Amino acid sequence: GAGVSQSPSNKVTEKGKDVELRCDPISGHTALYWYRQRLGQGLEFLIYFQGNSAPDKSGLPSDRFSAERTGESVSTLTIQRTQQEDSAVYLCASSPQGRQLGTPLHFGNGTRLTVT
Amino acid sequence: KQEVTQIPAALSVPEGENLVLNCSFTDSAIYNLQWFRQDPGKGLTSLLLIQSSQREQTSGRLNASLDKSSGRSTLYIAASQPGDSATYLCAVSGSGGSNYKLTFGKGTLLTVNP
Numbered sequence: 453g454a455g456v457s458q459s460p461s462n463k464v465t466e467k468g469k470d471v472e473l474r475c476d477p478i479s480g481h482t483a484l485y486w487y488r489q490r491l492g493q494g495l496e497f498l499i500y501f502q503g504n505s506a507p508d509k510s511g512l513p514s515d516r517f518s519a520e521r522t523g524e525s526v527s528t529l530t531i532q533r534t535q536q537e538d539s540a541v542y543l544c545a546s547s548p549q550g551r552q553l554g555t556p557l558h559f560g561n562g563t564r565l566t567v568t
Numbered sequence: 569k570q571e572v573t574q575i576p577a578a579l580s581v582p583e584g585e586n587l588v589l590n591c592s593f594t595d596s597a598i599y600n601l602q603w604f605r606q607d608p609g610k611g612l613t614s615l616l617l618i619q620s621s622q623r624e625q626t627s628g629r630l631n632a633s634l635d636k637s638s639g640r641s642t643l644y645i646a647a648s649q650p651g652d653s654a655t656y657l658c659a660v661s662g663s664g665g666s667n668y669k670l671t672f673g674k675g676t677l678l679t680v681n682p
Contacts, residue, residue, distance in 0.1 A: 456611070483668065494572065494672040495612075495657070508669065543611055556602060556614030557670070564609075 454478065456560035458544050464566045465534055473529040473563045477546030484527050485547075485557065486519060490540040498542075501527060534567045541565070570595045574658055574673035581648055582681050589643040589676045591658030596639050599667035603632050603643050604657040606675070612657060616643070620663075648680045 457476040465471050477484050486498040497511040501521045509519070516534075521527040531538055541564050545557040571594045581587055591601075600619045604612040616625045616632040618641070624633040631644040645652060655677050659670040 458611075485668070487670075487672075492674070494674045495659075495670070497669050497671075500668055508666070545612075556617050557612075558614070559604075559611035561609070561611045 456544055456546055456558050458542075458560035458563050460563060461561065462564045462566075464568060467536060467567055468533055470530065470532045471534055471565065473531075473542050473544075473565070475527045475529070475544030475546075475560060477525065477527070477544070478558055479525075481546035481548055481558070482524060483547045483549055484521055485545045486527070486529050487543045487545065488540045489543060489562070495543065498529070531565075534565075536567045539565055539567045570598075570660060570662065570671040572658060572660060572671050572673035574656075574676050576676060577674070578677040578679075580679040580681065583648060583650060585648050585680075586644070586646050587648055587678070589645070589656050589658075589678070591641040591643070591673055593639045593641075593660050593671075595662075596636050597663040598636065598660040599663050600661050601632075601634055601641050602659045602661075602670070603630075603641075604659065606655045606657060615656075645678075648678075650680045650682045652680050653678055 459474045484501040487495040489495045500508040503524050504521050516532045519529045541562040543562040545559045573592045575590045602617045603615045618625050618634045629646040634641045655675040657675045659672045661667045
């Protein structure tokens, strides 16, 4: 079956521009997560959705970052006024359940964002 | 704040060798621990998930152990193959209300030479 799909796979943007990253989770998965992987660093948690609500957005680095989810499906991560330190791979994951996480996360292939 | 450390950062072995990857975490109050594999330019693939009440999980040539009280986990790979070459990541989920949130180590880059 289809896995988690992310688009675009690569994005190069100029400093100061806004970007939107898209995630299509596995159908029926109620929980959705965004993580960031910067070069040489471990994955960092950004935000968690349960359905269309985000009970935990504590990992968003600044108010330039926002995310939404609609139809308990697609999610969009938006970065406004991009900075060079935003360059990273942004990974989306989904799971059938959020709290009481007893099942593995399914990750997409990520979007590699480069800010020049 | 939970911190996850993986040792070694990189490992190169000849094909056929058995090997062990190590993961340690600072806060033993975890809900579960997962091992993932990441191939270059790809997302993460879940290999094994160990609940906090469990001691080990096995899948094929992989065996993961968990010693929660000492904050350690190992991933044992038997009879390694070139196709096992990848970065292996360890992640723990918090206990209580934040058990959906994973804290990752930086990974071990494994190269298996034919």
